[in-house]
Amino acid sequence: MTRPSFGKLDLDPATVKHARSLARKAGRPIVTLAKKHTTVAVERATLRMAGLGGADDEGTPWVNRLLDVVRADLHDVGGLEHGVALPVWDALVRGEADDLAVLAQKAAAGSITFRLPEGRDAQRARTASRRAVAAGVRVIDKRRVERERLIKRHGDAPRQPWIYLIVATGDIYEDIPQAQQAAREGADVIAVIRSTGQSLLDFVPEGATREGYAGTYATQENFRLMRAALDESSKELGRYVRLTNYASGLCMPEIATLAGLERLDMMLNDSMYGILFRDINPIRTFVDQRFSRQVHARAGIIINTGEDNYLTTADAVEAAHTVTTSQLLNEYFAKEAGLDDWQLGLGHAFEIDPSIPDSFRMELAHALLAREVFPKAPLKWMPPTRHMTGDVFKGNLLDGFFNLAGALTGQGILLVGMMTEAVVTPWLSDRDIALQNVRYVMDAAGRLHEDFHPAPDGFIVQRANQVLAESIELLDRIVDGDGGGLLGAIADGTFGLMKRPADAGRGLDGVARKSAAYYNPATDLLDEGATR
Numbered sequence: 001m002t003r004p005s006f007g008k009l010d011l012d013p014a015t016v017k018h019a020r021s022l023a024r025k026a027g028r029p030i031v032t033l034a035k036k037h038t039t040v041a042v043e044r045a046t047l048r049m050a051g052l053g054g055a056d057d058e059g060t061p062w063v064n065r066l067l068d069v070v071r072a073d074l075h076d077v078g079g080l081e082h083g084v085a086l087p088v089w090d091a092l093v094r095g096e097a098d099d100l101a102v103l104a105q106k107a108a109a110g111s112i113t114f115r116l117p118e119g120r121d122a123q124r125a126r127t128a129s130r131r132a133v134a135a136g137v138r139v140i141d142k143r144r145v146e147r148e149r150l151i152k153r154h155g156d157a158p159r160q161p162w163i164y165l166i167v168a169t170g171d172i173y174e175d176i177p178q179a180q181q182a183a184r185e186g187a188d189v190i191a192v193i194r195s196t197g198q199s200l201l202d203f204v205p206e207g208a209t210r211e212g213y214a215g216t217y218a219t220q221e222n223f224r225l226m227r228a229a230l231d232e233s234s235k236e237l238g239r240y241v242r243l244t245n246y247a248s249g250l251c252m253p254e255i256a257t258l259a260g261l262e263r264l265d266m267m268l269n270d271s272m273y274g275i276l277f278r279d280i281n282p283i284r285t286f287v288d289q290r291f292s293r294q295v296h297a298r299a300g301i302i303i304n305t306g307e308d309n310y311l312t313t314a315d316a317v318e319a320a321h322t323v324t325t326s327q328l329l330n331e332y333f334a335k336e337a338g339l340d341d342w343q344l345g346l347g348h349a350f351e352i353d354p355s356i357p358d359s360f361r362m363e364l365a366h367a368l369l370a371r372e373v374f375p376k377a378p379l380k381w382m383p384p385t386r387h388m389t390g391d392v393f394k395g396n397l398l399d400g401f402f403n404l405a406g407a408l409t410g411q412g413i414l415l416v417g418m419m420t421e422a423v424v425t426p427w428l429s430d431r432d433i434a435l436q437n438v439r440y441v442m443d444a445a446g447r448l449h450e451d452f453h454p455a456p457d458g459f460i461v462q463r464a465n466q467v468l469a470e471s472i473e474l475l476d477r478i479v480d481g482d483g484g485g486l487l488g489a490i491a492d493g494t495f496g497l498m499k500r501p502a503d504a505g506r507g508l509d510g511v512a513r514k515s516a517a518y519y520n521p522a523t524d525l526l527d528e529g530a531t532r
Helices: 013-035 040-049 062-073 085-093 100-108 119-154 172-184 220-237 252-261 273-278 282-299 307-313 320-336 359-373 392-409 428-445 459-480 485-491 521-528
Strands: 037-039 162-166 189-191 242-246 266-268 302-304 347-349 380-382 413-415 511-513
Touching: 013 037, 013 282, 013 320, 013 459, 013 485, 037 040, 037 282, 040 062, 040 119, 040 252, 040 282, 040 521, 062 085, 062 100, 085 100, 085 119, 119 220, 119 252, 119 282, 119 521, 162 428, 172 189, 172 220, 172 428, 220 242, 220 252, 242 252, 252 266, 252 282, 273 282, 273 307, 282 302, 282 320, 282 485, 282 511, 282 521, 307 320, 307 347, 320 347, 320 359, 320 459, 347 359, 359 392, 359 459, 380 392, 392 428, 459 485
Parallel strands: 162 189, 162 413, 189 242, 242 266, 266 302, 347 380, 380 413
Antiparallel strands: 037 511
């Protein structure tokens, strides 16, 4: 009797189900941990949902100034562990200020002392804070409806994979015309990469910015400006052009909230990227990640995960199973936070050394494995960077093979590779050549996945099944070993060769275990799916 299978790789459905079960077991303790803690970024995001924006004369956001004063005033009774909602709205109910903006200014001037209300005062504060935050949640809901209406009006991208192109000069006013021209040349998704180091800032800059380095600062005003520009392009081109930014780093919940308020369509949001590659404290990251993904779920935003980054530090052949393992974990964390399959832009990359025999066949095996384990997800396929040498002819050829692999394996989101990628900052002409490469491959072979069937028990099928088996072995060790679960595996350098212990890393001082009195209307509204 032959076992049941599905797809082109002859994967055993029971094996795939077992892998998901192990990912769920590995992830559950992390979710429990996240639910029991809060962070400064979660509390600041709550204030932003309630409408508090802007910054003081020194550029410090009012959400930071207000939260800092609340923490200091409540230090003797725990500070952050109670959350920001009760003390802030208690002050508003008591008439200390007419609105959040005035309250923040008075708090910064030292003219208000916050307290933790109890009894009837606490109930009044809960009611008032929920009403204020619910108004912001309704704005996010309204933006989601706007997106759906515009896609219906203008039409969607004509095919998949969507062509995803990075545009970021550091100056939002230079980014806009470049993004619009990229859309005219065929880009379906515009990603505005952030200025170098923004992920390590524990505040979100304010206003339109013109001074980013190797990227443009993620701010609410920059989001608004680029979204408006791409709406013009959508009308001009007769197809909705999507906008992407980054919700990783120390301000993940805030940036996710601003993205929902300004109708971004995708956000980089990985469960472990900030831990591994920015040395952000693991607990801080998992708490912030869960809240931000709840916002993305509510806003109808597609997340892009960062598994491709593992292959920039670890060998793409030996570490292939860590990518699949992380994808399974990202899927569990995403669905637990409320995201649907169509929102899971799980990442993987074309990073095998091209000098290795059968490198392209292995790339196909890895890409097809991701496609078949996550059949409903719009996978994000990342171009080669690690083995780009500066030889532009070889680089363009390698990108062509990358594009072909995407066509052969039915990827959902294809990030445009450029022949100077990871060597120098690409010129505008490099982008034109890269888009030409993509257009040629997609026009010539965009539906080739319909005809591509690897040989049963051939090299590609065997390699894919081997990687899946190694992923299950790793998940087994995480779940049943004595290494401290997923946090222990992260501390041991299992992913991307980076060792990140749970009691260290940036942002640890911004984490607190929730008290019995903790209240946050944003988490309640997101958990409930409520609007009031």
